[in-house]
Every structure is written in C-alpha cells, then in structure tokens.
Amino acid sequence: MAEPVDDLVEVWRTNSRINTRLLDRIDEAGLRCTLSKRGGRTVARQFGHLHYVRIYHLKHRAKALAAGAKLFATEDEPSRKALLQALDDSALRIERWIRLAREGAPGVRKFKRGLVQNVAYLVAHESHHRGNILLTLKQCGHPVESTTRYAIWDWDRI
Numbered sequence: 001m002a003e004p005v006d007d008l009v010e011v012w013r014t015n016s017r018i019n020t021r022l023l024d025r026i027d028e029a030g031l032r033c034t035l036s037k038r039g040g041r042t043v044a045r046q047f048g049h050l051h052y053v054r055i056y057h058l059k060h061r062a063k064a065l066a067a068g069a070k071l072f073a074t075e076d077e078p079s080r081k082a083l084l085q086a087l088d089d090s091a092l093r094i095e096r097w098i099r100l101a102r103e104g105a106p107g108v109r110k111f112k113r114g115l116v117q118n119v120a121y122l123v124a125h126e127s128h129h130r131g132n133i134l135l136t137l138k139q140c141g142h143p144v145e146s147t148t149r150y151a152i153w154d155w156d157r158i
Helices: 005-024 043-061 080-103 115-139 146-151
Strands: none
Touching: 005 043, 005 080, 005 115, 005 146, 043 080, 043 115, 080 115
C-alpha cells in the first residue's frame, strides 16, 4: 500500500528541521571548518550543497519548481542567514514536488522505483552530510553539544 502523501511530507519536514536545528547550533568558527587539505567543502558549504542537490533534483523532476531558486557558487562561503533562507526555500519546493508527484501532475517526475524511494534518497543524502558535518566539527575542535547530537535521532520530538 502506498504511503499517504502527508506522511511523506512529514518525513521530509522532520529531516529539514533537523538540518536547520543543527545549523542553528553551530558557531561561526564551526561553519568555516573543513577537514580538507585541498580546499574541500567547509561546514557552511556542505549545507549549501544540500540546498544545491535539492534544486538539482527539482530541475530534473519538476523544472517549474526549481525556477528562481538562488544557488550558491561552489566557492561561496554562505552566511548562516543565507543558508537558513535557502534551506527553508528548497525544503518547501521539495514538499510541493512530493505532493505534485503523488498526484501524478503533468511534468512532474519521480524515481522509476517510486516516490517513497525518491524521498528516502534525499533524506539519506542529507543524513550522510549531517554525519560529515558532525565529524568535521568534532575533529576541528568545534563539537556540537551532546543534546544536539542526540536530538537529531529523536524524530518523535523534532
């Protein structure tokens, strides 16, 4: 039986709230941390990457929903405020896509294996980067407090 669209939307919203709560709890120095010795992504750029991937998928699955989205250049070091605005914007766009894809709206595509797998892919991708972010912060000496680290797993309260 297919999942009701409201359940998929709530999964997506919870995932998005985890991202913004984590971002809110990282200090300014932590946002500039990276483990790369060759100019890889800082923590801020990893959050920017989440936004980019959301819009990338929309461009390929519902072009109209991607229209007008602000993207950061690869070398940009976006501010917390800019990241929060971008993540909120792309989260709403993905939510609209979930609803339209479930309805079978024209011009709206999903993975061949279905909408649930598509949403799971996006959540898994973002979870992977949250893990990278937490590891980067820890190894750079800017660990997030334990209550935040544990809270990202308490989906009943997020």
